[in-house]
Amino acid sequence: EHRRALPLLLRAIELSPEGQGLWNALGLCYQQLEQHEEALSAFDRALLLDPHFTAAMANRATTLIALARLVEAKAEFEAALVDDPNHVIALAGLAALAARRGNWPEARHFGQTAQSRVPGYPMAVLAEAEADIAEGQLEEAEASLTMLNENDQVHIIDQAIATGLLGDLADKRGDVKTAFAAWTRSGEVFRRYYQSHFSTIETP
16 A cells, blocks of 8 residues: 555655655655655655654654664654644653663653543553553553553554563563463564565565
8 A cells, every 4th residue: 555655645746845744644655664764854854844843753753763763763752742742642752762761750651641642542552551561560551451452443563562561461470371472472463464564565
């Protein structure tokens, strides 16, 4: 779907090169195709046209995470919040980055703030669940992760991450068998998804 959309977006930009929304859409398309450098360039163009385009800021930050440029991603999310303190992607992104650093109070703060804007927002739920597991609040983590896995609207990759965290939770309880089964299921979802995803991308 994104591969088919790409030439249409490029043609639209040829006709309307000053459309910052088109550049943002192009960046999202490249992002879905795992072409992160191209996505970054598209978001940069959108922000050149409108430096306060918070959607492009947050999308650019997400791309920076994919490129392992985490310090820059954090700064970009923070910049988005200056213009829009309620931007849920920026709030959830900061929660996820804090969880990566093991800063559980910050992960919880940004995760809860994101969920006060959009309850059940997956990236925020996952960051809070990581904090809960790390701090021994296993029942709370189990409830929120199970909720994600039972919601058909949640992306399969977010559900795979939730399943992996349920494995971490089981491991913390000493239930190695359940933990290993959850990690295996999570890994299999990742494998199938990316195998299917990359098989649709044409290589020169």
